[in-house]
Amino acid sequence: MSTNKPMPVPTEISAPFWEGLKAGRVSIPRCNSCGHWIFYPRRHCDKCWSHDVAWHDVSGEGSLYTYTLTRIPTLPDFADEMPQALAVVELDEGVRINTTLIGLAEDEIRVGMRLKPVFERVRDDGTTLLRFTGIDKTIDLSPADEVAAEPAPAAPSVTKVPVSDEAAMRALVSETFTAWSNEVVVDQALIDEFARLSGDDYWIHTDPDKARKMGPFGGTIAHGALVQVLQSRMKIPLGFEVTGFTNMVNYGSDRLRFPSPVPAGARIQARARVKSVEKMKSGTQLILEVHTHVVGAERPSVINDLVILYM
Numbered sequence: 314m315s316t317n318k319p320m321p322v323p324t325e326i327s328a329p330f331w332e333g334l335k336a337g338r339v340s341i342p343r344c345n346s347c348g349h350w351i352f353y354p355r356r357h358c359d360k361c362w363s364h365d366v367a368w369h370d371v372s373g374e375g376s377l378y379t380y381t382l383t384r385i386p387t388l389p390d391f392a393d394e395m396p397q398a399l400a401v402v403e404l405d406e407g408v409r410i411n412t413t414l415i416g417l418a419e420d421e422i423r424v425g426m427r428l429k430p431v432f433e434r435v436r437d438d439g440t441t442l443l444r445f446t447g448i449d450k451t452i453d454l455s456p457a458d459e460v461a462a463e464p465a466p467a468a469p470s471v472t473k474v475p476v477s478d479e480a481a482m483r484a485l486v487s488e489t490f491t492a493w494s495n496e497v498v499v500d501q502a503l504i505d506e507f508a509r510l511s512g513d514d515y516w517i518h519t520d521p522d523k524a525r526k527m528g529p530f531g532g533t534i535a536h537g538a539l540v541q542v543l544q545s546r547m548k549i550p551l552g553f554e555v556t557g558f559t560n561m562v563n564y565g566s567d568r569l570r571f572p573s574p575v576p577a578g579a580r581i582q583a584r585a586r587v588k589s590v591e592k593m594k595s596g597t598q599l600i601l602e603v604h605t606h607v608v609g610a611e612r613p614s615v616i617n618d619l620v621i622l623y624m
């Protein structure tokens with residue numbers, strides 16, 4: 314989970330709600346004078362204005378009042394949750410809560426469907442968010458399962474190729490790209506960090522408001538150089554490993570292009586092919602053509618012909 318998502322800031326009035334969630338309870342205030350349930354938490358009853366209100370635990374069960382599926386992150390930090398099912402749930406007590414639905418396929422979601430609460434702990438300090446899922450669903454949010462939920466990529470079979478075997482080295486050259494790497498989220502926090510590091514803090518990268526109003530892309534975009542260096546975070550299933558060399562030198566790039574932008578919040582992934590293998594005086598030079606794309610985009614965002622020298 315992104316570490317930059319906004320978190321609830323409990324106030325004196327709302328604290329019992331957040332404390333309840335930490336303990337796996339849905340707790341909401343009720344008016345002692347007229348019996349009206351109150352949400353969001355307030356000092357007074359919004360029906361009879363009495364200040365005589367008290368907290369009560371409720372089942373948390375309710376019905377889906379309305380929802381929407383967001384396919385563009387509402388904030389870049391939510392890119393890893395797309396699509397998000399933003400929902401208004403009406404508890405059986407009659408109050409409505411803004412929340413997100415989890416553990417439901419898009420075609421399972423129906424206005425009016427019965428829902429139950431899910432307590433998702435999102436911070437080591439116990440901070441817990443209230444989600445909802447179908448009444449008959451089982452959701453286990455223990456950390457081990459969260460990790461397991463992301464299917465581990467099948468370990469690709471890796472062929473060892475001795476650098477001295479010229480024919481085998483040349484046989485690596487291919488017109489076909491590998492399968493895709495893992496995905497990496499390029500969020501605004503990462504872009505800001507790179508802006509500080511590189512000194513390139515041009516507003517198209519760092520000022521979401523101005524970029525939304527004046528920029529050609531409807532928001533901020535990542536630096537091309539940032540997307541380029543993020544190659545290190547993407548494990549490309551090459552399918553081979555060169556062996557038998559003393560030194561492997563990154564000799565730079567034969568070609569570096571940024572054909573299309575990466576909007577803040579986008580997920581990127583990379584694939585590659587061996588473009589050429591050449592025997593040189595100093596060793597064997599391999600050019601790896603790496604293409605980085607926004608996930609689902611036809612056009613690459615970065616094309617980098619990496620020159621690797623095996624000595």
Ligand SMILES: [Zn+2]
Pocket residue numbers: 344345346347348349358359360361362363
């Ligand atoms: Zn009242």
